Amino acid sequence: MKLPLIALCLFTFWANAQQQPIIHKDKITIARDSYGVPHIFAPTDPEVAYGLAWAHSEDDFKTIQTLILTGKGKLGTHLGKKGAPVDFVFGLLNTRKVVDQQIKAMDPRFLQLVQGYLMGLEAYGKAHPSEVVNKHVFPIAIEDYIATTMFSVAIFCGVDKALPKILDGSIPSLPGFTGEGSNAFAIKSSKSATGEPMLVINAHQPIEGATAFYEAHVQSEEGWNILGGLFPGGPLIFHGVTPNLAWAHTVNFQDKIDVYQLKTDKAHPGQYEVDGEWLPLVKRRIKLNIKGIPFSVSKMAYESIYGPTVKSPKGAYFSLRLPSLMDAGALQQWYAMNRSTNFTEFKAALNQNHLPMFNIMYADKEDNIFYISNGKMPYRNPKFNWASTLPGNTRETLWEKFKPLNELPQHLNPAAGYLFNTNHSPFMATAVNENLNPANYDKYDGYETYHNNRSQRAKDLIDTYDKIGWEDLKRIKFDRQLPAKILYPYGYDAxxxxxxxxxxxxxxxxxxxxxxxxxxxxxxxxxxxxxxxxxxxxxxxxxxxxxxxxxxxxxxxxxxxxxxxxxxxxxxxxxxxxxxxxxxxxxxxxxxxxxxPDVLAAVMSEPMGESQRKMNSGDAYIGFVKFPKGGGLPLIETVNTFGASSHPESKHFADQRELYQAQKTKVMTLDKAEILKNAERIYQPD
Structure with missing residues (x-):
């Protein structure tokens, strides 16, 4: 009798999660500060998410819609031929299939949050029909939305780099030096000039578009209170600061993707051999709808036991295997991180092991600092060279199990009192005598083992201080000098x-x-x-x-x-x-x-005409956090590259630009009363 009862409970749980949450729009408050940054207040988390969707749509609805269309495989209906390749890759990776398999096991509170967010987007679209880019945007299924987040994380994990290399006949290789990335610093009270723990959040991202950070503050009466950065289409904060703790992400470059060459021959068309057995190569026809073309176009996608499979120009078949394509829970884990109130809860959120990548730098008011080179890392067979293309004819290369969090490189409260990461080696994160020994970690994880220019310069600067003050920390982060010996970012000595x-x-x-x-x-x-x-x-x-x-x-x-x-x-x-x-x-x-590229205040650029270049990526959302000795809310200073709005007619289109270029910041707060007192505008969603 117990099993049917359990099944009934699970079904009821799932049914409740699938129901749209009750949203009282009149209880949602959007307060815009003097820089137009939205602060969202509401009784429940789903209502706050609804308000966040509304506020962000006011500022950048067009970009958000590109993410929604991606999750439906319909980006080509908006961007034409430029969107069609994205639609094909989305169909190839087939993240929706994983979502359908896993969504019933997800936290109902998380699903209600997402439903609230999607309701906010749809409400904004109904209220502003002239801003809706086409008929394919709405309605939005929660499964499509979560599939989009999976797809986005897979892109961060390297799919966008591996696929072109397969399709042009070259072999995927691990990343070397790169000028892009992010910076993060955590300072313990023992290293702080005032005895107060500090954290630096410093994303190096595109400064406009789908992966440009948007700043927001969300606060519910259910305990959710965080300010920080999110991408267009995000229902929560990806990294930021709560009343008790703060964290920053940087991109890490361990081995997050494996490429397999399948064994095929003419005698077994449509099949591939694994351990002496010929298996059918699963075929799926991806239907592409392209703006300007009156009929749909189809392209064949394949799948093997290893994962999504593509055919190279030479007729060989290659499969991709990524942990990020096996787990739909990354966004759910971020939600748990958002709601954490102390290090124990934050660590429990990390132990969900849904996030397949990202360094995490952490500090809190209890004077804990923590760093981990996070990832969903598989146990790989040591018989094979995992830095190269793998044989796809044996299950010996078909990994299934993942390492627990405690097997990943991490530091908690080093005696040196500081931790830092600039996309360099996790084995160079603090004082030399306390750094982790790479020999104690699985070499097949492919962790970085090098300094880059930013890490070398950061270490040089940190070493000049016995104690680091608030302004010192800013000077380190905003530094624009390459080290004495420049490490050429292309990965060779120049x-x-x-x-x-x-x-x-x-x-x-x-x-x-x-x-x-x-x-x-x-x-x-x-x-x-x-x-x-x-x-x-x-x-x-x-x-x-x-x-x-x-x-x-x-x-x-x-x-x-x-x-x-x-x-x-x-x-x-x-x-x-x-x-x-x-x-x-x-x-x-x-x-x-x-x-x-690769200075701490990084700037990457692209051609602007024939004689100039314009910044397109680099120093983007920047945050400084300090937890006061006497308790109370953290001190927060932030700056973004341009402003809260993507609309040229808005006064917040570029009102942070001058601060940004002068390497200055604006003061932010989590104090609701202070925010409402000084708000430029207070209103509810229509």
Whole structure:
């Protein structure tokens, strides 16, 4: 009799979770502060999520809709041919199938939160029909929405890099040095000049678009109270600060994806061999609807026991296997992290082991600091080379089980009093004598083992302080100087670029001397920084292969010549500054922008016309958190690249830009009374 009763309880639980929550719009308060940042107050978590959806839609509804269309495989109906490849990859990964299998086991409170959020989006769409991009956006099924979040995390895990390499015939490889990423610092009271624990949240993300951070504060009467950053379409905060604790994410580069080559032959069409047995290759036809084309287009997707499968130009079949495609619970875990009130609860949230990646840097008012190179890491068979393409003809490479959290690299309260990560090795996270030994961890996890320019510079700066103050921490985070020995972000030694003999190459003497005399500071007035920036982005034109050998003298000369010729062609002179070349652009305006890839105040850029570059990624949402000695709410200062609104006519379209470029911050708070007292506007959703 017990089993039917349990089944009935589970069904009732699931049925209640599937029902839309009761939303009292008149009890939802949206308070916009002087920078337009929304603070959402309501009795229940679903009502707060409803208000968040409404507020974010007011600011960036168009971008949110692109995420919703992605989850339906309908992005092509909005973006045309640009959206069709995304629709195909979404269909190939088939995350909706996993959601359907797992959603009944999810926390009903989480599902109610998501339902509240989706109700808010739909309500905004009904109230503003002219802003709805097409008929495919609404209604939104919760399964489609969660499938979209799975897809987004899989992209972070490297699917977008692995698939093109398979399709053009090259072999996927592990990431090397990269100029992109994020920074995070945690300071314990023993290292703090005032005896107060501190945390830095510093995402390096695109500054506009689907993965640009939006700042918001959500507070319910059920205990949910957090301020921080989220992406368009997010129903909660991805990293931020609560009254008791704070955390930051940075991207980590351990091995999160495996690629298998299947064994096929002409005698067994539509099959592949595993352990001597020929198995059917599952086929699914992905239907693509493309704006401007009156009929649908179909493309074949495949699936093996290893995972989603694609066919290379040479006719070989490759399968992808990712932990992120096996677990639909990442968003649920973030919700548990959002609601944590102490380290024990936060650690319990991490132990759900749904998040397949991201470093996590943590600090709290109880003076705990914590860092973990988080991931959903499988137990891999040591007989195989997991850094290369794997044989897809044996179940010996078919991993199924995952490591518990305690087997991942992590630090809790090191004696040195500090932890930091800038997308570098988890084995270089604190004082040298306390760093973890990589030999104690599974080498097949593929953890980073290197410093990058930011980590080396951060360590150099931290080591200059006996105690770190609030303003010191800001100076470290906002630093724009490369270390004395530059680690070339392409992953090879390019020191010869700085040691060329000007007498030997007199026509290039100005560039050679400029690089030699450059102080490695990337301010807008710097000419040396401009030379290096052009060389950095021009290196791929000089070295077109993937060799990691040191840059040769002849290559360095060719690269220097490229810098020289570029400047004379586009500027007619060689004394051009970084700020003339590198710009921050918002709408129709642009401004000189300091920084460079892989400095702590990172700036990545893309061409703007033929003679300039504009920032497209790098230092984005930045937060400083300090937990006062005497208790009370944390002190919070933040800044975002532009502003809360994506609408050019809004005064909040770029009202944080000046602060951002001056490396200054705005004061934020979790205090409801103070927020309501000083709010620019207070209202309810229509």
């Amino acid at each position: 020191s010869v670029l700085f040691t060329l003999d000007a007498a030997k190459y007199p026509s290039l003497a100005t560039i050679i001397k400029g690089l030699k005399e450059w102080d490695h500071v990337t301010n807008i007035e710097s000419i040396g920084a401009l030379y290096y920036n052009i060389a950095y982005y021009g290196a791929s034109k000089i070295r077109k292969n993937a060799s990691k050998d040191p840059l040769t003298e002849s290559e360095a000369v060719e690269l220097t010549q490229y810098v020289h010729d570029f400047l004379l062609k586009h500027y007619g002179r060689l004394d051009v500054t970084l700020g003339e070349f590198q710009r921050l652009k918002r709408g129709d305006q642009d401004w000189p922008q300091a920084g460079m």
